[in-house]
Amino acid sequence: METNRGIHVQSDSIDMVTETGAADPVADRPTADLDAHGASLVVKDLRVKYGGVEAVHGISFSIRPGGFLTLLGPSGCGKSTTLRCIAGLEPPSGGSIEVAGETIATVSRQTPPEKRGINMVFQSYAVWPHMTVAKNVSYGLRGIPKDEIRDRTAAVLDLVGLSRFADRYGTELSGGQQQRVALARAIVTRPRLILFDEPLSNLDAGLREEMRYELLELQRTVGVTSVYVTHDQTEAMSMSDHVVLMNEGFIEQADRPREIYRRPRTEFAASFLGHANLITGVLDAAGSRLTASDADIVAVAEEALPGSAGEPASAVVRAERIHLGAAAEGLDNVWSGRVEHVSFLGRYLDVMVRVGGVPLRVEVRDGLPLEEGQAIAVGVRAADVHFVPRAERPEQ
Ligand SMILES: Nc1ncnc2c1ncn2[C@@H]1O[C@H](COP(=O)(O)OP(=O)(O)OP(=O)(O)O)[C@@H](O)[C@H]1O
Numbered sequence: 001m002e003t004n005r006g007i008h009v010q011s012d013s014i015d016m017v018t019e020t021g022a023a024d025p026v027a028d029r030p031t032a033d034l035d036a037h038g039a040s041l042v043v044k045d046l047r048v049k050y051g052g053v054e055a056v057h058g059i060s061f062s063i064r065p066g067g068f069l070t071l072l073g074p075s076g077c078g079k080s081t082t083l084r085c086i087a088g089l090e091p092p093s094g095g096s097i098e099v100a101g102e103t104i105a106t107v108s109r110q111t112p113p114e115k116r117g118i119n120m121v122f123q124s125y126a127v128w129p130h131m132t133v134a135k136n137v138s139y140g141l142r143g144i145p146k147d148e149i150r151d152r153t154a155a156v157l158d159l160v161g162l163s164r165f166a167d168r169y170g171t172e173l174s175g176g177q178q179q180r181v182a183l184a185r186a187i188v189t190r191p192r193l194i195l196f197d198e199p200l201s202n203l204d205a206g207l208r209e210e211m212r213y214e215l216l217e218l219q220r221t222v223g224v225t226s227v228y229v230t231h232d233q234t235e236a237m238s239m240s241d242h243v244v245l246m247n248e249g250f251i252e253q254a255d256r257p258r259e260i261y262r263r264p265r266t267e268f269a270a271s272f273l274g275h276a277n278l279i280t281g282v283l284d285a286a287g288s289r290l291t292a293s294d295a296d297i298v299a300v301a302e303e304a305l306p307g308s309a310g311e312p313a314s315a316v317v318r319a320e321r322i323h324l325g326a327a328a329e330g331l332d333n334v335w336s337g338r339v340e341h342v343s344f345l346g347r348y349l350d351v352m353v354r355v356g357g358v359p360l361r362v363e364v365r366d367g368l369p370l371e372e373g374q375a376i377a378v379g380v381r382a383a384d385v386h387f388v389p390r391a392e393r394p395e396q
């Protein structure tokens with residue numbers, strides 16, 4: 001594995017330069033002290049109530065030892081509640097949680113938080129200002145021999161690139177450095193599981209992006225099983241092999257980000273991950289042609305929606321999959337539209353086209369001359385039309 005002063009992400013070869021300019025925390029990585037401590041996690045039909053109100057309605061997911069799983073969803077969907085329940089800060093009102101095959105929480109029995117071997121990293125870094133970086137990190141190691149505390153603290157500070165800052169106080173650190181202290185503190189006690197609750201959302205955009213890769217690299221190095229919570233779809237998509245998409249206390253879809261993007265199972269999943277145009281209507285008897293309710297158009301898809309013949313459904317069409325003008329000719333779906341609005345966004349034109357009563361957002365990359373009000377052909381391949389059932393629960 002090649003490294004310079006940056007963080008090397010094996011999967012997609014992205015090199016990121018660390019914010020501190022400190023020695024590369026990945027090269028010369030101290031490995032002897034950092035055996036993998038990841039345990040499996042199984043969450044089964046978990047329910048959580050606050051007072052009489054259920055915030056999490058029976059969700060299930062699991063992670064293999066050393067795995068990284070992201071809970072993604074809008075504000076209030078139950079992400080933090082789920083984490084708090086795994087950590088032992090909230091009792092379940094139904095279901096169970098297992099770590100390494102051992103049940104740590106059911107309605108009737110809960111292992112105390114300090115006995116679970118689980119650490120949590122929050123959005124607010126919670127770094128103690130009156131303690132040095134080294135003290136902040138070593139605090140959790142109280143009770144073990146001094147030499148070992150010193151060695152383990154040094155190894156972890158090296159790993160997160162903070163060795164030079166060991167004697168600084170919490171107040172003398174930047175946001176990114178404070179977040180690294182929080183990471184170091186979460187790792188040093190060698191937990192079986194780390195829970196991250198929007199750990200990067202207090203950082204500015206550039207640093208947030210950089211820290212994503214740094215955090216992932218660290219997670220892979222240490223091998224600790226991790227649950228990562230975010231409401232930011234870009235963060236979820238760039239960091240995770242697997243995303244659990246939550247909405248109003250339910251799981252909408254659990255899959256690889258690419259699959260959720262290409263084959264969303266619900267209208268919510270289609271809209272939450274990337275912008276989706278939704279054309280509502282009714283499917284034919286074969287489930288592969290949709291007659292739109294608000295426009296005189298039919299949308300044909302390559303794949304039928306199983307079990308939905310004759311049912312209300314929505315066709316999902318991504319903005320980058322719609323072709324205009326000459327490019328629309330000969331495609332499986334060609335509709336007559338009118339250009340409503342054109343915005344120049346640098347890399348592409350963001351075009352609003354209306355087909356009958358249906359507004360469609362289109363990304364145009366080929367410099368087509370477009371004028372507002374102009375009539376235009378709108379084309380989509382059948383392979384780029386995907387049907388989902390109409391939402392049963394009201395949209396938020
Ligand atoms: N202590 C509490 N008492 C009562 N209701 C609560 C409590 N904590 C959370 N809730 C409610 O439970 C639901 C889920 O909240 P939760 O904090 O898990 O959402 P979240 O997905 O983490 O949202 P955010 O992205 O805003 O952090 C919300 O409706 C919230 O109002």
Ligand SMILES: [Mg+2]
Binds near residue numbers: 079080081197
């Ligand atoms: Mg939250």
